[in-house]
Amino acid sequence: MDSDALDAVRLLATRRLPGLVVTDQAGTPVTILPASQVVRLLVPVYVLEDPSLAGVLSESIADRIADKLGGKSVAAVLPKPPPDMTTVKVDDTIIEVAAIMARNRSPLVAVMGAKGIVGVITAPRLLEVALGSH
């Protein structure tokens, strides 16, 4: 939550992640920062409403990044309200994970063990495991 927003976006970008799990100070996952939300943040509202106006934008993408992410916390750039965190348990079956992911339309779920988060499963990774058992 209080990590640097620019560091978080660098992590999203360099690892090509669809989103990051955001935890509180105790390490409990509380929400997701989706890559799509960060893209939205970089686009001024009037350009979002009419993409043809992007051509007349005087700011560069670098300016937008500095303006929207520089010196901010992850908490400050989350969607309002932040998406619910979708979690599964380490002993859930693949079908249970698929059901929870599909029901919540979540691109990723956090996997919780007895001592907190132990990993993350994305939709393509779930399909990879499902096909492996085929």
Added chain:
Amino acid sequence: MDSDALDAVRLLATRRLPGLVVTDQAGTPVTILPASQVVRLLVPVYVLEDPSLAGVLSESIADRIADKLGGKSVAAVLPKPPPDMTTVKVDDTIIEVAAIMARNRSPLVAVMGAKGIVGVITAPRLLEVALGSH
């Protein structure tokens, strides 16, 4: 559109893609097959409505894959109605691509040149390029 659905999902899974661009026979992109849609397809409707019922499901995930994807075309497993295809032009700027992606809430866009599709940009890839120019 008429590719084998199981081959398409294998591609999604092994390349860990958030989705595939689906083209018609002429190679024109017409829609997206998102990984999340395939996950939905693998979950029976009654389990989608109540994930706790996943425990009593007699079918394995392998059975579900064979049942839902085996011998089917990509067209048969698309969401109804299929999502609009989001395209950008090769000479669009990063801000234009970001605006179009954000406006359509699309996890990926197809890039169109004079002779058809030349590539695909995902949200994390767009962020990678934007940060590179920072």
